[in-house]
Amino acid sequence: MFLLRSVSLFFVSVFVVCFAVAVVIPTVHPVLGEDAGARVAEAEAALRGAFRDVLDAEKSGVNVSGLAGRLTVAGAVLSEAEGALNSGNSTGAGVLADSCRALADGVGADARVLKSEAVAGMGGWWVLVLLSGVGAGAFLASLYVVWRWFRKYYARKLVGGRPEVSA
Amino acid sequence: MWPLGACKQAFYVVGLLGIILFSIPTAVSYVRLPSGEPFSELYVLGPGHMASDYPFNVSEGENYLVYLGVGNHLGAAAYYGVYVKFGNASDALPNATAGVSSPLPLLYEYRVFLTDGQTWEAPLNFSFSDVAFDGNVSFVRNIRINDAVFDVEKMARWDNSSSGFYFRMLAELWVYDAKSDGFGFNGRFVSLWFNVTSGV
Numbered sequence: 001m002f003l004l005r006s007v008s009l010f011f012v013s014v015f016v017v018c019f020a021v022a023v024v025i026p027t028v029h030p031v032l033g034e035d036a037g038a039r040v041a042e043a044e045a046a047l048r049g050a051f052r053d054v055l056d057a058e059k060s061g062v063n064v065s066g067l068a069g070r071l072t073v074a075g076a077v078l079s080e081a082e083g084a085l086n087s088g089n090s091t092g093a094g095v096l097a098d099s100c101r102a103l104a105d106g107v108g109a110d111a112r113v114l115k116s117e118a119v120a121g122m123g124g125w126w127v128l129v130l131l132s133g134v135g136a137g138a139f140l141a142s143l144y145v146v147w148r149w150f151r152k153y154y155a156r157k158l159v160g161g162r163p164e165v166s167a
Numbered sequence: 168m169w170p171l172g173a174c175k176q177a178f179y180v181v182g183l184l185g186i187i188l189f190s191i192p193t194a195v196s197y198v199r200l201p202s203g204e205p206f207s208e209l210y211v212l213g214p215g216h217m218a219s220d221y222p223f224n225v226s227e228g229e230n231y232l233v234y235l236g237v238g239n240h241l242g243a244a245a246y247y248g249v250y251v252k253f254g255n256a257s258d259a260l261p262n263a264t265a266g267v268s269s270p271l272p273l274l275y276e277y278r279v280f281l282t283d284g285q286t287w288e289a290p291l292n293f294s295f296s297d298v299a300f301d302g303n304v305s306f307v308r309n310i311r312i313n314d315a316v317f318d319v320e321k322m323a324r325w326d327n328s329s330s331g332f333y334f335r336m337l338a339e340l341w342v343y344d345a346k347s348d349g350f351g352f353n354g355r356f357v358s359l360w361f362n363v364t365s366g367v
Contacts, residue, residue, distance in 0.1 A: 047246075047278065048246070048343065048348060051244075051246045051280060051343065051345070052345050054244060054280070055243070055244055055345055058243060058244050058282070063282075064244055064282055065282045065285065067280075068244055068280040068281055068282050068285070069280070071246075071278075071280035072278070072279055072280045072281075072287065074278075075277070075278025075279065075280065076277075076278070078278060079275065079276055079277060079278060079313075080314065080315075082276065082315070083275070083312075083313065083314055083315025084315070086315055086316075086317060087315060087316055128192060128193055129193050132189050132190055132192060132193045133189075135189045136185065136186050136189035136190065139182075139185040139186075139189060140182055140185065140186070143178060143181060143182050143185065146178075147175075147178050150174065150178075151171070154171055154174065157168070
């Protein structure tokens with residue numbers, strides 16, 4: 001009797017475990033896929049945000065060719081992630097998407113730093129404008145002094161030149 | 168001796184030349200010369216990096232290679248998407264005049280970031296699998312682009328005039344617009360015709 005009860009309990013336990021696994025796994029796998037899809041979408045958004053930062057930096061006069069090259073590398077990683085997602089490799093897709101996002105965030109951060117440095121350096125441009133203005137002003141002042149002297153010299157020359165009177 | 172008036176005019180001219188000379192450094196750092204009409208370019212080259220030897224007669228399982236290229240002449244950095252699509256002879260092509268892309272689904276996307284004047288080239292490796300022939304119809308079910316496999320489920324009927332089963336691969340050029348945070352079709356595309364054969 002005891003043996004019969006133990007065997008029954010064993011088979012019931014196996015049945016319960018198998019049923020639980022059959023219910024849980026299908027609900028876990030789609031979650032992984034959805035998570036990978038969301039991470040790919042976030043990586044794409046990070047790529048766009050980084051590009052906007054690069055554009056801002058370029059408008060401030062920064063040479064962004066190096067940053068653009070790094071973003072192209074990040075974009076290639078994202079394309080791989082999408083390919084992996086399409087092939088059903090959610091784990092690989094998620095890893096690649098996170099890698100792309102890290103690359104893009106790094107580029108965006110560098111772009112913002114370079115832009116700040118460029119904006120700070122804009123003061124040099126105003127110094128150039130000021131020096132040009134001061135130089136032009138000094139030149140015109142000197143020219144005016146020379147003109148005043150020339151006018152007096154011209155007048156002396158005129159007074160000194162007496163007309164000849166023929167007999 | 169010159170009249171005083173003429174001397175005065177000479178001093179005016181010297182003064183004006185001096186102002187121009189002193190303002191040149193500022194002007195050079197600020198003024199942007201006109202650079203011409205902005206445009207982007209998209210091109211495809213054969214396996215030898217030349218506009219020749221494009222794959223045409225293709226069969227299942229064989230690997231094929233072309234190169235896609237993009238050039239930026241927009242005057243500023245740009246974010247390009249090159250969208251690779253696959254269809255048959257009856258699928259609509261993009262309308263470059265109207266700026267409307269092909270309705271075919273996007274299979275593979277290249278993401279390219281270029282500064283003004285830069286160009287980019289990358290290989291496009293592809294092959295076909297699960298190709299079937301049934302009478303005067305050919306089916307292509309899968310296409311591999313680089314390392315990704317896509318279900319395309321495309322069919323082509325036998326073309327009597329050209330004697331073949333014709334499919335087409337498109338690459339469209341899209342450009343990211345930062346203001347709208349979205350991509351727009353640039354109106355440029357390239358396409359390659361393939362005659363799918365049994366390979367026997």
